[in-house]
Amino acid sequence: MANKERLFTSVIIPAAGQGRRMNATINKPYLAINGKPILAYTLDVFEKCPLIDEIIVVINKDEFEICRQEVLKPFHYKKIKLVEGGTTRQKSVYNGLLAVNPQTGIVMTHDGARPMIEESVIVKSIHDTMEYKATVVGVPAKNTIKVINAEGFVEYTPNRDYLVEIQTPQTFAYALLKEAHERAIELGIEGTDDAFLVEHLNCPVKIVIGHYTNIKITTPEDLIIAEAIIKRFQKDV
């Protein structure tokens, strides 16, 4: 990856969760903010980004119809392929990895539930991955973080200068991420993000500093925050 020639770039969007913490009547990707589904906001940014060649959206088996009707049909996406999800985020991403175009050189993962991603962060992630092979977007921790024990007592307070809250996109050389997922399957490792699996291969992962607005919509109050951010920063939607 030392030379900077453009590589075919695929993004895998896991959107096959259950949204248990949201506790809504429809699954999170299809909940609307200002009349538009969360997943459509996410897809818009990748669809418009000229560095993204292919978008693999990973969804639940029984949600193909709602995805087609509520997201794909009204918003006219061209680069998208739908793939069935697995029982965990990691399994969903792996299904996506198996479905990418055989030419894929760079693969990015981005939560369907992070609709406020900005194109500049996607572009920086791709550029930095050409150099480092593995990058993750994060923001410096704003709060003091404490490591506790099983009894709920503080063990120690890590230096905040070295704490970053991790988001997505997470971007990798395709062969590296595939190897990391396959090694994790062999070893029975389950991680909450993709970088964790790459870290297990002892491969350095570079941080791309992102934006605090790129929240993951997880609980009901996140919808209020997202609505406010979208109104304030993305008036054209």
Ligand SMILES: Nc1ccn([C@@H]2O[C@H](COP(=O)(O)OP(=O)(O)OP(=O)(O)O)[C@@H](O)[C@H]2O)c(=O)n1
């Ligand atoms: N089996 C799974 C689990 C999660 N995801 C996706 O991974 C992203 C991050 O997961 P999270 O926000 O935790 O979503 P859910 O799993 O839906 O939420 P919860 O844990 O509250 O059920 C989401 O876009 C979600 O749809 C997925 O594709 N497949």
Ligand SMILES: C[C@](O)(CO)[C@H](O)COP(=O)(O)O
């Ligand atoms: C990948 C991730 O977005 C990084 O913050 C996150 O770990 C996935 O969501 P979950 O809440 O851990 O399922």
